[in-house]
Amino acid sequence: MLRWARSVLFVGQMYAMMAIMAVFFTPWAIFDRRGAYAGVRTYCRYVRWTARWMVGLRTEVRGRVPVEEVLIGSKHQSFLDIILIVSVVPRPKFIMKKELGRAPILGWYAKRIGCVAVDRGRRRAAMRQMVEGVRHGDAPPRQLIIYPQGTRVAPGVKAPYKIGTAVLYEETGQPCVPAATNVGVFWPRKGILRKPGLAVVEFLEPIPPGLPAETFMARLEQVVETRSDALMAEAGFDPRPPGRESAEES
Template identity: 40%
Template sequence: MFITVLRSLAFNIALYVAFLVISLLLSPVLLLPQRTVLRVAKIWASSSLWLLKVVAGVDIEVRGREHLPQGPFLVASKHQSALETIALVTLVPIPTFILKRELMWLPIFGWYLNRTGMISVDRGARAAALKSMTKYARRAIALDRQIIIFPEGTRRPVGAEPAYKWGVAHLYDALQVPCVPIALNTGLFWPRRTFLRHPGTAVIEILPPVAPGLPKEAFLAEISARIETASNALVAETQPS
């Protein structure tokens, strides 16, 4: 346990230092086209995953890459950890995250979120937030980007009761593109609300896409069942070393 604490502490320090170095040294790209700024985001994400493996001993296995469609699509991912947020930047060609608007206000990090075209949501606005989210998501889809949403809205601890929100079904119905469900067990290795990182191999599993056209209620039932079943299987299969 003592070694895990030391490695976790070292990783967290390295993660923030690397972010500051990369984001500040490459900050002139903020004046360049959006796709160039996205490349910097992918460099940061890849370096973060490398640090996680080398310093904290947490590797990532990605299954089902063949299920990612070409062109624009919607991603509905289980959310247990910050780990999948970083990993999805590297896995999805032109990622567009749906995220809470407070993140856009952060110094430096928020600048990159704004310049890379992420979609912020005011959680307190409800109907207005849903309308705004849909408008900007349609614009991103028209540019052949991929929309990433965490259907439960926030990180959930491993084993917690599922809490899927209506927003993902609304986007699926409005965008009329395939939806790719993603299951994972990352919360075993990078738990929320703690600095500890437990060594082992986290698994992110990309499931077969759901074609557009289902009724919203049927779609929400379908993806929640598939994501939860696959995530529970991964948690049972893989434990931290």
């Protein structure tokens, strides 16, 4: 019961602070994109700090943080992996679902830092939107983050890796930095309860540009899934229980 109460308080203050910081940073962000980066980074670091002392959830980013122009292909389990990535990457922009662009505060800031919105329900149109958004977006060409499975995937659930990541890999001609995580063990894709422990996002060795699409996708999936499973096991979660489910779209 106490853990639930702490989780409710944590989530409530987290969203209240989102509104407060938005009011504070928006005047700067309107006139200078650096204000938007500062706002989202400050907020994400604040969430990490409050998670530690309010619900006992410590967070850690491992590996070399990408600061150059790269594609980041990350495992996505909950809002927390976004928070960890944005808290350390200097110029992040995400491939995100179109609906998020209409979200209060979050949607405006996402657009301001150059996130590319796509309609996930229309595959060919989504591919075109994604490529055009990356080619012609007005955000600085730094760290482009995509979730290869296209949605949040709970620990122990299997979901296919989608070809959109290979399209961007070929289109940009950039290295791809895989990122693994175990955050879903402590911060679920849905729900309020937050569990104590150590949540990790780990940046792995870059995959060089120029590989065939199938080779690239196989390598990306293998390194991300293997390392994510290891991080979940480190957190005390069995990542491969019998009868593993299929993932649902969030």
